[in-house]
Amino acid sequence: MKRVRNLMALLLAVAMLLSASAVAFADDASYYNKEGYPICDETIDVTLAGAMPSGLENWQDVILIKNFAEDLGINITCNFYNSDDWPTQMTLMVASDELPDIVGQANLNALDVNEWGSEGYLLDFNKYRDLTPNMNTYFEQYPEAEAYMTAPDGGIYGLAKISLDETDRYSRTFINGVWLDNLGLEVPKTMDELYDVLTAFKEQDANGNGDATDEIPFLYAAGYEAVERPLLSAYGIHTSEFVYILQADADGKVYLANTTDAYKEYLKWMASAFADGLIEPEAYVIEANTITERASADRYGFYGCGSAPYVVAQQSIDYDKNFIGIAGLTSEYNETPTAGKASVVSTAIRVAINDISPYKEALVRMMDYMYTDEGELAGTFGAEGETFDWYHNDLLDVDVPKMRVLEGCASGEETRYKYATLNETLNVIEWNNDRRALFTADLDVVGSDEILTEYGWAALVALAVRQDGIQTVDCFPKLSYTAEEANERATLQTDIENYIKQAKAQFITGEIGVDEGWDDFVSTLQNMGVDRLVEIEQAAYDRYVEVVG
Template identity: 30%
Template sequence: MVKGLKLKAFPVKTAVSLLLAALLVFNLAGCSGGGKEPAAESDAAFNKEGLPIVNEPVTLDVLTVRWGNMGDTFLQNQWLKDLEKQTNVKINWQIMSSNDWGEQKSIMLASGTLPDIIFGDIVFSDSDIVNNLSYFRPLDEYIDQYMPNLKAAMEETPEMKQMSTFPDGKIYSLPARLPSRPESSIQPIINKTWLDKLGLDVPDNTEELYQVFKAFKEQDPNGNGKADEIPVSGSGDISVDLYNPFGITDINANSMMVVDGEPVFYPITENYKEAIKWAHQLYAEGLIDQEVFTQDNTMLTAKQQNPDVPLVGFSNQWVPDAVFGKWKDQYIAIPPIAGPDGKRYQGGEPGGLSLRRNQLLITTSNEHPEVSARWADQFYTNEASIQNFWGAIGTVIKKNDDGTYTLMNPPEGTSADAWYWDQSVRDFGPKYVSPSFEGNIILDETTGDGLKLVIDKLGSDYVTTPFPNVMYSAEEFQELPTLTTDIDGYVSTTRAKWITEGNIDQEWDAYVNKLNEMGLERLLQIRKDAYKRYTSAK
């Protein structure tokens, strides 16, 4: 039985489905006017080294998913256009929207009919892959024989191989290392204009933050004569970032942390209990948005971007201009708030938020796996990677005579981040920027990724060690959904109740006992086993 721990201070195949699957596959194959290449193309001369990869053109079907309605503007990236000419590998891009991909994904996996290549970790999750391994090729030999760029990257950054190794010891998906990523993730953001109007200093600790929240609530800092200010808001559950001062950091939203080298389920720790008491005090005094557990993101955004006056005083965001629209210049990032123990804690990844897996998979239906591997390897150079993260040289990036690269300013009225997504595959797909190369990249420190790196200096010294993005086996994935659905649901419901109503001390023991009855001990064992595999992978 798992007891309440004290956390120390620490840095379905139905006929309908098959019909829908057939329609989906037909639709995907028709996206760019073609399906597989004629069988004769499989005899095209393949070059193990150099370019072109094949002497006669070969077409590969590549499926990727984009956020919302982003569409296919990234195909105008000149590097991608040049890649087709240089390699003789033509890409039939099959671009889906994340808005309806969930249902389409289930249909595709049920049908077993997949394109040649899966591009980007938004397409399939770990469980999708592990539970359908017969659809994907092990890539170890392809990496060794045909992917010198990736092989060198894995030697320089061993964590890339570590995080890509599946429970059976093989690599099925390719990783990425993104350039110029910060160590810390979400920073405290506060309305500096409000502070100045009320003659208040930037809060340093939880007591000072409490006093600032009270002043925001009671002293009309937006100056409209109404008591409409919301000191801190959110959507759904209270953001875990509000608990950072109590040593609770959870960038993966799985209720896990690593404490003294051991995985810990923090919702049963004393630190968590104290954080909930703090949140309840704020809620009870009207300092937390009273609609926080009922509003959706649309309602929250309407408050953050209220057209008449700013309404929200404090938030946790990537950068200050991420959500506040016309009011963005009133907000600044501040250092992590010190907790009752006098220490600061910041969510993030020691060494940076740059490493990703599942960025490219080669399916077993792919008739040109060697060609596909060599094509993917072209993405693993520094110049290829920066052009696939921000945009092409000459469009978004200026290559200077001294070997440096300068990011150009976005068009008027467009944010830097939106421009990068428009011009590149951005976070998705294989890429690798060597740590030593990053010094050649010149970023505008007033916006986008450059601004984030400046802000990162406020919290990078306080970044804690997160529970890593471990890989689970097929057997573990069979158990996890039931365990996490019950346990996570109970934790979330109880947390909302305690924040709005209180009584955590009186109900704590019964809460921990209930979690044990739900199988918390088994959940922890699964996660500890996966953690051990992850940390021992070579």
């Protein structure tokens, strides 16, 4: 249903237009500057609503709020909700047509945002591209981000976060370097070599504690699926997903990788490793605390994770020096060392603007400011000389902001979320200058003891993907769907993903033989409607390609 303003709202609008004291509306550019700062010479008052930022106690204490009023001429009044309550509150605000001027820390589903935008509730950033030179530059550099944020009707109704941290785009998969040294082994380059190394880990007391039976070569469990990314890349499947895996060929044809011969061969490798006792035997039932206990006892030789070895083992970050990052494994299905690179854009929509805000142009410019270096810094660290200072990392040859520890705070991080920023509320770019430098600095520097001690896992990831001969390949992108596609896709995709997950576990654990059960697996997917599901994905992918070019 299109947005309809009630009579009172219309009368109020007329009254405000007639009032000499009223601030100009969207069609009057006199209240804001199209270029330069401040955005507004006379400070405007706007409202913001969203989920409560983590760690924030009082938004009025935040330097960012004060500086936006002083430097941009925009005074923000915040209304934050408990994160569990926020989605309902957002829906209610739309339904009652009581949206604030801007929503931040929104974490909204793109489908909802696109629907509300098409109905007139949310501003279309595409109509204001003359006011967003900095956003435009990012979209030119990262067209996949623009493609994801672009609704099927061509509008951009909300902004998602773009991550420039390369370490977050590659798999965090590691092998125990101390174990390799103990056994005189090299870092594996192929799937066959990896299998041989894991076998040696199992049989030769790799951890050197005198017990040749306590090693678990390969940790594979819920929460540790990141290890599958380099394994699947070895078979030519580059993905950031682990169950329902889409790919597109050179001609732009979308297909489900789970039904390919390459994926079948991957399952056979995993099943063999499980049968030979190389994989964590409790893979599908193990609890998190058990993994921590075993990791801290140095019982795991190879795994992937969403954090780092030192976190898994509950050690200090210098513990990561015991490990080596893994990337570029090969097999007969992919003889070129490759590393899959995940999309820069997050799926959640972080910021949207009320389409009938009287200050929407100024808010568009405010969000464009968040795409500048100054805005990125303000949103992440606050204000130089007040909440952070610069220091020069001589090894990486890069300037890095360092948070101050303000009175009453135990750490710089506490300063950041209590007094410096609204903790990701308006951030649309992830700032991480030093980690980005790990991908440009000399490899000898990145591999130095000083850098490994300070950056741990992040340096290991950079070293792994920067090896000679490794090619990076973009993973299948995040897609945006029409309401009709999303409705049809929802049930199909959920049922098919659940079936793939179940069958995958049965194949790996040997409950069903891969060769014996493969044809039935593929035919079951076809009977469940996988061909229709892929058609939906193809339509969404085609729109993505139109934007990316």
